[in-house]
Amino acid sequence: MRALGRQLEAALRDEFAAAREIRRHIHAHPDLSGHEHATTRTVIEQMPAGLRVEEVAGSGAIVRVGGEGACVAVRTELDALPITERTLVEWAAGNGAMHACGHDVHLSAGIALARAVHRVGAPVPLVLVLQPREETAPSGAMDVLDSRALERHQVRAMIGAHVQPLLASGEVASTPGTVNASADEFTVRMLGVGGHAAYPHLGPDPVLALSLFVAAAQQLVARDVDPMTPAVVSIGEIRAGSSPNVRPDHAVARGTLRSFDPAQRELLHRRLETVASGVAESVGCKSEVHLDLGEPALHNDPRLAKAAAANLQGFGLTQSDDLRSCGADDFAYYAQRFPSLMMFVGTGASSGRLHSADFLASDEAVDHTALALAAGYLAACTAFPPT
Template identity: 55%
Template sequence: MNNRLLSSLSAELEHELPAAVALRHRLHARPRVSGEEGETRDLVLAALPNGNDMAEVADTGAVVRIGGDGPAVALRAELDALAVAEATGVPWASERPGVMHACGHDVHLAAVVAVARTVARVGGPAPLLAVLQPREETYPSGARDITEDGVLEREACRAIVGAHVQPLLPVGTVSCTPGVVNASSDEFTVTVHGRGGHAAYPHLTRDPVVALAHVVVALQSLVSRGIDPMSSIALSVTTLEAGTAANVTPGVAVARGTIRAMRTADRETVHTRLAEVADMTARAHGCTAEVRFTRGEPVLDNDPRLAAATGALLTSLGLTASHELRSVGSDDFSFFSERLPALMMFVGTHGDGTQLHSPTFLPDDARVRDVAHALLAGYLAAAELTAAGNAAAPPATPEREVPVTVDNL
């Protein structure tokens, strides 16, 4: 890396930070939930340098090219807020009741703008694509829509970088772990059909509540007894629905939950075994079970070369590189990592507030600087690897997965 260029970009980025913090405040005060991010997108577009090519994408998103033609490096930031009532008490708190930037997306957006303005003013080793992504917090995924749109291919994007604030890490630390860092995320619904009737005559019914209760208990051992103990899987049943009256045995009982897997093979195994367990357990109680899966994000796989090169630059920018953070949380940035060499970093906020998605989660404004410097490091590393021909080849376009229905195996 050219030390003079690194120094110039870093110095200019410092000049951009006051405006970026002010933008963060405006975004935080005017949050929009998934699917309604048009106003947020427009605020960010107005803050980006003028005269750049912009393409609207995924309904309320946009991709902006900065720095001319040629192979580009993308920086992604999320536009959407959450349906959370803010309780921070800051003067720039959300003006919209029940909606809040409780996941740090306001920080990410402000940081991308700061880096984009810096590259536009100083110049960079590669064109930069600012990917303003909607619907990170819900389905259908905005990242999936962007990848399927083909805009990244049309823009000759060669790598993509993201950064997410993370209260599990100390301030000043950036995790740029190589390999899988986030799990796939799927939802399941188990519907048990029985025969309802009067609760005083249980022998005349086929009680789906009892059958479903046994399904839920059986699922608790599915991972511990059906998956390699060295694998990371989380299976949680989170909702139960059945009945309307205390003296009536219902005809149907429903359970829903989530599956997180750090390996694609384990993801498929759990789907198959869950359907089998539900079906056979329900049959043992004289009922039948229908299992439906809604597939969400795939595993998020960081490119090892990009992670290593970025880690080397983070130190030069005054941050501490760490390779320790992996979790069975999920992020639809993983759809990008299926298509391109990709890097998702986690930027420490420990001491700035409570956990993500909390009504009091409010990273300090100084974290805009940390996220911006992390993104700058990732951009420079990706540009250098692309120019040298060392970046990993983009993965083959994945076949789209379809929801699976398993009825009465």
């Protein structure tokens, strides 16, 4: 396997220049979630001739490199975000969409890996998953899984990598265990009685009820969750009324619940409803709570994480300290079905914040992400050899 690693690394480094150019083209022509057909065609056009390609999940595709039998899958994401880019580079997008989460980097790195594996051959076939709709619901990962395509390809393990400005350039985190939180969204609606703002005694005030709920919700993590387990309750949207002298008949808040632990996830769901009902009743209002369940927590297989870390070091990258965050990724659905590994590839603080109009990973991020994916692929070949 060491000899294969050296051969694959050499072939991969030969692909870096082309991968950087492909990345710039993808970056300049982003597609929003559910409309990624052009991006998918671009990636397939960069694949070696004669590979098996099949459509999946509407606007996605699966590309197989190698023969039949058990394989290792590498997930890359196709979609961009509805953000107007402000990076001012010559290859900036100009259509109101933007690869502000690094999917252009992931795609070009995946292309480089597929081409390198095709050149050197491999003991285990590689399946490149071009997944749509990572950024929106319904999840593209769920549709890929529901298609049963990965079972037909006999996937033994799933590998992914995501750029991360919290790490320095050249650092990669291959962290065992839970690395991302589950992510659920909630809507809380407080119902009162509309009327003139000068006569607050004539009806219950839903704005007051909602204000009390927003404050009380912040205590859920502080007092209901084990302090040794990460969890987050954040409210990002509040809507109420349209005039300063009119008491509205309802007020609405929307937010997110995130947790590393399934039991605490369910506890937060129950306590959110209890708190909403309690504060509403305390001021004479009624409450309605709606929960939209999102991605589960993302769990990295320890065997893959350990083996990939050793490969990363062999490739000249720095293994960072363990990195975990309350961010979420629908890669977690794959991890529920197969042994999986999501690595985080450093881009440094100078690249900007993910999901911002100024985010721009460097060319080196393409190289480092390709090497990380190769490290994960080789780790899976070792940890889960074909039977």
